[in-house]
Amino acid sequence: MGLPPLENVTWLLLRVTGEGIHPPIERVAPVDLRPEDVPAVPPGPGRVLEARGYTDEPFFSGQVVSVGRSAPFEMPAEGGPAEPVRVVLRRVETWVPLEDAQRPGECLHLTEPRAGHxxxxxKDGRVLLAGGFQVDGSGNAETLASLEILDPGGRTLSFLPGAGGGAARRAFHTATLTPGGGVLLAGGEVSQAGVAVPLRSAGVxxxxxxxxxxxxxAWARSRHGAAMDSGGRVLLAGGVGEAGALVPEPEGVDPQALRGFSVPQALPRLGASVSAVQEGQRVAVIGGSDGTALVPEVLTFAFDGATFVPEATGARLRQPRRNAALAPFAGQRLLVVGGYGSPEAPEINGNALPMSEVIDWSAAVPRVSEGPSFVARGDVCAEALSAGRVFVAGGRRQDPASFKLVSSGLVEQVIPTASETSAVLGQPPLASARYLHTCTPLPDGSVLVTGGLDDSLGSPVIQESALIYMPVPRD
Structure with missing residues (x-):
């Protein structure tokens, strides 16, 4: 379970942040905290109480070793918050498995090991895990229909073996949070007698x-991308369709109405990256392969009242790529991380890329510039953290002996600097290498990593772990 959060902690720095609170309200107190040590919280919405554990006095020789933050809460003018404010301290810069609240001292594992989920x-801070696959004793993929609800704060896991008539076995699908708090599960594939069959089904x-x-x-598709615009509409783009052919065009989805709508634009793509940009006014489709060549163009779609309409931005990637990861990066910039520099399936010609690119959407014409360099790999996860930082974990790298792609446990963090390229800091690696995993930024500033596939030692192993990583604060 790692070191307890208060191990070697002698002092606490308590901070209150929120709308209209500049600078943060701070108070230093001994670790044996008393109620009167907590700073008064001004009335208003979006208040956050943060605690940092130090080995000695903060601002002198003390080193921060643990951090915890509450969920945002509203402080009324009189009385206290509607519900108790909970702060869970976590050790910084170390991978910690979630402890099972019902079995103290034991790790919380996924009910079903899963990858491709x-x-x-x-909205309440819990995490919905959906679908994926596991591997049976003969090495065959078994597609999962189950859902699991993980509560990182409460340290509980709820297993949902079936979720009504709209549930289906699916892996390599997309999941998008809807404005109403539901989750749109779209497409994916099911393994039948060793053959991947793309799905037309979707559900909320x-x-x-x-x-x-x-x-x-309208289209069966798997291994595609999806993003939601500011109006709550979702664009599905790219992917593999029936008989292994690329899906020829995108499709829009209205999750509230439980229906799809046509997007008549030729866009066969595999390994394209999809993200909302410009505060959700547009959805960008970046890179990917058209089956024969990598596509460098950066294309956007905007909703015109009836459907998503393509817009040529004139922007092009400096290095065409597929299977890259995207993350918001310091303002209206988007970081494009890793991927593969060949149009073929990565298993045929991996060519993992070490470079990244930055797309700046603040101008009328997006500007593409060189980004920081990483350890070469594709299929990474990249997630935005506070203060413009980006967290990058796992993926696949080329083995230096065999040149085959194998899973990686490397973890890096991008720190914005005065230069355009920024800085990349190596972080403690995952104990087990993995790709086809998930990375989820949590409200307290930590990152949750679940599942994935580890083939670094030969035979594929599907992971059942749920791990938490808390970066060191940079403010």
Whole structure:
């Protein structure tokens, strides 16, 4: 379980942040905290109480070794918050498995090991894990239909073996949080007699009933990308369709109406990256392969009242790539991380890339510039942290002896600097290498990593772990 959060902690720095609180309200107190040591919280919405554990007095020789933050809460003008404010301290710069609240001292494991699944942060701070696959004793993939709800703060896991008529076995699908708090599960594939069969099915998981309401898409697609615009509409782009052919065009989805709608634009892509940009006014489709060549163009789609309409931005990647990761990066910039520099399947010609690119959306024409360098790999996860930082973990790298792609446990963090390229800091690696995993930023500033596939030692092993990493604060 690692060191307890208060191990070697002698002092606490308590901070209150929120709307209109500049600078943060801070108070230093001994570790044996008393109620009167907690600073007064001004009335207003979005208040956050943070605690940092130090080995000695903060601002002198003390080193921060643990951090915890509450969920945002509203402080009324009179009385206290509507619910108790909870702060969970976590050790910094170390991978810690979640402890099972019902079995103190034991680790919390996924009920079913899974890879190729999705993990979606819900509005109440819980995380919905959906689908994926595991490997049987003969090495064959078994597609999962189950859902699991992980509560990182409460340290509990709820297993949902079936979620109503809209649930389906699916892996390599997309999951998108809807404005109403549900989760849109779209497409994916199921393994049948060793053959991957793309799915036309989609559904919206309801957090109240914990069931999925299903509907059909126009196109069967798997291994695609998805992003939601500011109006709550989702664009599905790229992917593999029936008979292994690339899906020829995107499709829009209205999750509230439980229906898809046509997007008549030729866009066969595999390994393209999809993200909302410009505060959700547009959805960008970046890179990918058209089956024969890598596509450098950066294309955006905007909703015109009836469907998503493509817009040529004129922007092009400096290094065309597929299977890259995207993360918001310091303002209206988007960081494009890693991927593969060949249009073929990575297993045929991996060519993992070490460089990244930055797309600046603040101008009328997006500007593409060189980004920081990473250890070469593709299929990484990249997630935005506070203060413009980006967390990058796992993926696949080329083995120096065999040149084959193998899973990686490397972890890096991008720190914005005065220069355009910024700085990349190596972080403690994952104990088990993995790709096809998930990374989820949590409200307290930590990152949750679940599942994934480890083939670094030969035979594939599907992970069942749920790990937490808390970066060191930079403010």
């Amino acid at each position: 999705t993990a979606t942060l819900l 998981w309801d957090p109240v009933t914990e069931e999925v309401q299903g509907f059909e898409l």
